[in-house]
Amino acid sequence: MRTPSLLWVGDGVVMERLPHFGSQPGLGRQTDRESTQDKESQDVQTFQNNDIFRILASGKRGLQKLPFSRALKIAATCPGSDFRLSCTMRTLVALLPLLLIPHTEGSGHWTYPDNEWSEQYPTCAGKSQSPINIETENVLENRTLGTLELTGYGLQDGEFLLINNGHSIQLSLPSSMHIIRGLPQVYTAAQLHFHWGGKTAESHGSEHLINGVQFDSEMHIVHYNSEKYGSFDEAQTEPEGLSVLTVLIQAKKGQDNIYYEKIFSHLSEIQNVGENVTLNSIDVEHLLPHDSSRFFRYFGSLTTPPCTQNVIWTVLVNPATISTAQLEKLQNSVLNSNNQILQNNFREVKPLNQRRVEANFSPKGKGKESRLWSRFLPKPQVQGSQEA
Numbered sequence: 001m002r003t004p005s006l007l008w009v010g011d012g013v014v015m016e017r018l019p020h021f022g023s024q025p026g027l028g029r030q031t032d033r034e035s036t037q038d039k040e041s042q043d044v045q046t047f048q049n050n051d052i053f054r055i056l057a058s059g060k061r062g063l064q065k066l067p068f069s070r071a072l073k074i075a076a077t078c079p080g081s082d083f084r085l086s087c088t089m090r091t092l093v094a095l096l097p098l099l100l101i102p103h104t105e106g107s108g109h110w111t112y113p114d115n116e117w118s119e120q121y122p123t124c125a126g127k128s129q130s131p132i133n134i135e136t137e138n139v140l141e142n143r144t145l146g147t148l149e150l151t152g153y154g155l156q157d158g159e160f161l162l163i164n165n166g167h168s169i170q171l172s173l174p175s176s177m178h179i180i181r182g183l184p185q186v187y188t189a190a191q192l193h194f195h196w197g198g199k200t201a202e203s204h205g206s207e208h209l210i211n212g213v214q215f216d217s218e219m220h221i222v223h224y225n226s227e228k229y230g231s232f233d234e235a236q237t238e239p240e241g242l243s244v245l246t247v248l249i250q251a252k253k254g255q256d257n258i259y260y261e262k263i264f265s266h267l268s269e270i271q272n273v274g275e276n277v278t279l280n281s282i283d284v285e286h287l288l289p290h291d292s293s294r295f296f297r298y299f300g301s302l303t304t305p306p307c308t309q310n311v312i313w314t315v316l317v318n319p320a321t322i323s324t325a326q327l328e329k330l331q332n333s334v335l336n337s338n339n340q341i342l343q344n345n346f347r348e349v350k351p352l353n354q355r356r357v358e359a360n361f362s363p364k365g366k367g368k369e370s371r372l373w374s375r376f377l378p379k380p381q382v383q384g385s386q387e388a
């Protein structure tokens with residue numbers, strides 16, 4: 001079995017540089033043979049404009065051939081990588097067996113549910129894991145949390161990559177999007193993605209629960225601490241490195257949400273793992289609920305491997321609303337790496353242990369905040385039990 005040539009590994013995406021037929025053979029600073037073996041120089045691996053890449057994506061070969069410019073956009077799904085291998089080689093080590101044994105579906109790759117994640121990613125068994133069930137009775141009011149101030153969240157033109165990474169649909173976000181207030185430091189956006197259900201007719205799919213109730217879907221807007229760290233790559237393993245802004249989503253019969261439709265209308269173009277499409281504008285502000293002033297706050301982890309426990313979570317109290325037709329489209333449009341419909345891509349809630357959940361409002365008061373969840377919550381669907 002040959003050794004793959006240059007590789008790039010993002011979140012579930014593996015790319016291979018195809019043999020070069022141009023007039024400049026041996027591009028990059030290493031030969032292909034050395035490239036996957038020489039760990040010393042992994043951070044200086046470079047690529048050229050006329051390189052062509054092929055997405056291997058979870059053992060499924062030959063999905064697409066991409067010019068460098070297109071591959072560069074995929075690299076943006078692993079922000080901060082600067083299209084070098086710095087962001088990738090750690091993952092590559094884990095995925096190499098997969099690449100050398102083509103078409104071994106699922107091997108070296110995690111799937112839902114999360115029962116076996118900790119065998120390969122020990123942190124997934126940690127004491128500060130996400131998601132959690134937020135029991136509003138036990139939430140502590142902390143007015144010093146303040147309110148969120150978001151910049152760059154409005155309508156932006158540009159090129160934004162939407163990709164099926166095998167675990168979700170993920171949209172790359174520009175580095176001009178920040179949370180500048182409401183967190184201990186400034187955080188810069190990297191990407192957003194969704195979690196959903198759909199395996200049964202009544203299946204909701206949010207990751208966080210409120211008082212045991214699961215919502216239809218959940219959107220995660222992932223940020224990194226740009227005040228402390230130079231890139232997403234650097235921040236993703238460091239203390240307070242990441243912050244996720246969470247929007248719970250409920251579906252209602254009626255009209256489509258036109259802002260979510262700008263994303264969902266492309267789902268048929270990214271049916272297979274690794275497929276991607278470029279959006280010419282984004283408007284994340286309008287993906288948020290009308291009132292995004294109230295939130296829950298706790299410290300936790302990534303809800304996917306490697307489950308790193310360095311995430312400051314902000315869960316907006318008010319949900320966003322999409323139509324039931326849009327929810328069904330989200331639940332039935334894209335495939336996972338086993339070529340099955342990607343459904344129920346949410347993790348079961350984890351014990352709170354010694355952590356506490358705070359709110360920037362009074363969760364027990366008699367004001368409108370206290371009635372929020374009883375008003376908007378969908379029909380209860382209790383997901384297991386939750387120790388606090």
Ligand SMILES: [Zn+2]
Nearest residue numbers: 193195220303
């Ligand atoms: Zn997520």
